[in-house]
Amino acid sequence: MICDEVHTVxxxxxxxxxxxxxxxxxxxxxxxRRSHTRQALLxxxxxxxxxxxxxxSLSLRSVARAAGVVPTAFYRHFESMDELGLTxxxxxxxxxxxxxxxxRDGLPPRHVIRRSVEILVEQVREHRPxxxxxxxxxxTGNTVLRHAVRSEIRLITSELATDLTRFPVxxxxxxxxxxxxxxxxxxxxxxxxxxxxxxxxxxPEAEAEIAGNAERQLRLIVLGAPSWRSGPRADR
Amino acid sequence: MICDEVHTVxxxxxxxxxxxxxxxxxxxxxxxRRSHTRQALLxxxxxxxxxxxxxxSLSLRSVARAAGVVPTAFYRHFESMDELGLTxxxxxxxxxxxxxxxxRDGLPPRHVIRRSVEILVEQVREHRPxxxxxxxxxxTGNTVLRHAVRSEIRLITSELATDLTRFPVxxxxxxxxxxxxxxxxxxxxxxxxxxxxxxxxxxPEAEAEIAGNAERQLRLIVLGAPSWRSGPRADR
DNA sequence: ACAGTTAGTGGACAGTTGTACACCAATTAT
DNA sequence: ATAATTGGTGTACAACTGTCCACTAACTGT
Numbered sequence: 416m417i418c419d420e421v422h423t424v425x426x427x428x429x430x431x432x433x434x435x436x437x438x439x440x441x442x443x444x445x446x447x448r449r450s451h452t453r454q455a456l457l458x459x460x461x462x463x464x465x466x467x468x469x470x471x472s473l474s475l476r477s478v479a480r481a482a483g484v485v486p487t488a489f490y491r492h493f494e495s496m497d498e499l500g501l502t503x504x505x506x507x508x509x510x511x512x513x514x515x516x517x518x519r520d521g522l523p524p525r526h527v528i529r530r531s532v533e534i535l536v537e538q539v540r541e542h543r544p545x546x547x548x549x550x551x552x553x554x555t556g557n558t559v560l561r562h563a564v565r566s567e568i569r570l571i572t573s574e575l576a577t578d579l580t581r582f583p584v585x586x587x588x589x590x591x592x593x594x595x596x597x598x599x600x601x602x603x604x605x606x607x608x609x610x611x612x613x614x615x616x617x618x619p620e621a622e623a624e625i626a627g628n629a630e631r632q633l634r635l636i637v638l639g640a641p642s643w644r645s646g647p648r649a650d651r
Numbered sequence: 652m653i654c655d656e657v658h659t660v661x662x663x664x665x666x667x668x669x670x671x672x673x674x675x676x677x678x679x680x681x682x683x684r685r686s687h688t689r690q691a692l693l694x695x696x697x698x699x700x701x702x703x704x705x706x707x708s709l710s711l712r713s714v715a716r717a718a719g720v721v722p723t724a725f726y727r728h729f730e731s732m733d734e735l736g737l738t739x740x741x742x743x744x745x746x747x748x749x750x751x752x753x754x755r756d757g758l759p760p761r762h763v764i765r766r767s768v769e770i771l772v773e774q775v776r777e778h779r780p781x782x783x784x785x786x787x788x789x790x791t792g793n794t795v796l797r798h799a800v801r802s803e804i805r806l807i808t809s810e811l812a813t814d815l816t817r818f819p820v821x822x823x824x825x826x827x828x829x830x831x832x833x834x835x836x837x838x839x840x841x842x843x844x845x846x847x848x849x850x851x852x853x854x855p856e857a858e859a860e861i862a863g864n865a866e867r868q869l870r871l872i873v874l875g876a877p878s879w880r881s882g883p884r885a886d887r
Numbered sequence: 888a889c890a891g892t893t894a895g896t897g898g899a900c901a902g903t904t905g906t907a908c909a910c911c912a913a914t915t916a917t
Numbered sequence: 918a919t920a921a922t923t924g925g926t927g928t929a930c931a932a933c934t935g936t937c938c939a940c941t942a943a944c945t946g947t
Contacts, residue, residue: 449893469707474934476933487895491893562849598842606841613798613801636871679914723927726906728924891944891947892944917918
């Protein structure tokens with residue numbers, strides 16, 4: 416392979432070799448420039464993952480290349496690929512949390528489930544790369560990244576658990592049972608996301624079916640709530 | 652690195668350079684020899700994955716090395732790593748199906764849920780590498796392998812769905828609803844497996860907690876079944 | 888205006904990878 | 918007994934990898 420710099424996410428050339436003093440993209444402060452290529456690196460990695468790579472098959476070189484930057488420049492921003500990965504975890508969960516906040520605030524008294532699924536579908540469509548990343552990395556071989564994702568998810572689950580107490584039926588559940596329920600709901604959501612990501616992009620009917628399925632699953636789960644007796648004293 | 656052939660899963664040397672005609676491991680038919688190294692390759696790959704690699708970070712060379720065989724010998728058994736991967740998918744699901752058969756036959760009239768979870772835990776402990784492989788590959792970047800795993804799971808889900816009709820409560824559910832329920836159960840099981848694999852090996856209390864959690868989740872799900880009305884006519 | 892810092896370049900190196908090729912010993916078939 | 922097949926070996930090569938090093942243009946604080 417001779418041609419370098421294919422699939423460039425963002426070129427970052429400045430005035431090179433010549434005299435052209437202040438034309439083109441050179442009108443940036445140093446900070447701007449820095450954060451710009453940093454983001455280009457992150458985006459390049461995310462893009463490659465969305466395109467079917469898994470995190471460990473990503474190479475520092477290919478990421479740098481796709482970001483339009485020389486390999487060694489990578490180190491100006493991240494100490495290693497792992498560090499970039501962790502940053503990506505943060506970034507991805509930032510958008511996920513934004514989604515959850517939206518879902519929580521747009522509390523329609525009844526159709527909670529239907530609306531939640533709708534929001535999920537919409538967000539997955541909008542931030543596909545981030546979701547691909549989370550799902551992929553959550554089961555990856557890289558222990559550091561996997562645990563980072565898992566613990567973020569555990570956190571979200573806990574938040575959901577405390578949030579569930581708003582519902583009258585769950586008013587006097589033990590925190591343990593609430594955690595259990597929240598875990599079940601979150602797992603179902605994650606499976607739904609995985610299914611969506613596996614379906615061909617922009618296939619409305621497949622997407623609708625997955626969403627419908629998710630909705631029914633969630634409905635079935637909450638349907639059991641009223642008749643729930645906690646485990647130990649389950650015999651009566 | 653000078654030393655080759657570290658972490659050898661299975662050495663396969665025959666009489667080399669010298670005259671020692673028929674001693675040691677050379678008393679094998681050609682077929683035996685073949686299937687032997689073939690399995691060594693499979694085991695080597697599986698071992699590396701369990702040790703924290705993901706499938707795409709596996710190299711043909713390292714697998715061959717760990718199997719105690721020269722790289723080019725790999726091609727005598729598999730055309731590519733993908734083919735080896737597919738074989739591994741088959742192998743893994745063969746043990747999984749064996750487990751399901753066991754679970755189905757050991758039908759204790761009541762404690763179905765408790766017993767199912769017990770079997771799952773036990774099998775995961777016994778065939779850890781296979782489960783690691785399935786979970787890992789089910790979300791990997793490699794499209795071929797991922798889809799292979801997903802479709803196997805879809806198959807299992809369908810089988811479970813038809814099997815669920817044994818239960819009186821589900822007698823007259825639509826097949827669609829049964830699929831939905833089966834999917835929910837399977838997803839919960841998979842999440843449980845993933846959680847177990849993430850917990851430190853042989854940590855009895857963590858394992859027990861995960862198992863207990865799974866049991867309660869499954870119980871909650873089936874608890875909703877009696878009051879289920881299918882979606883479209885849900886208003887009454 | 889100038890010195891320092893910063894974000895980038897380019898070349899080099901040793902290690903690893905997939906694969907092509909020629910070869911060979913032992914098993915198997917004739 | 919001899920020929921063919923098979924399952925393995927070893928060498929070789931080009932491509933790619935992470936990282937080290939010296940270098941430099943331009944932005945920045947003084």
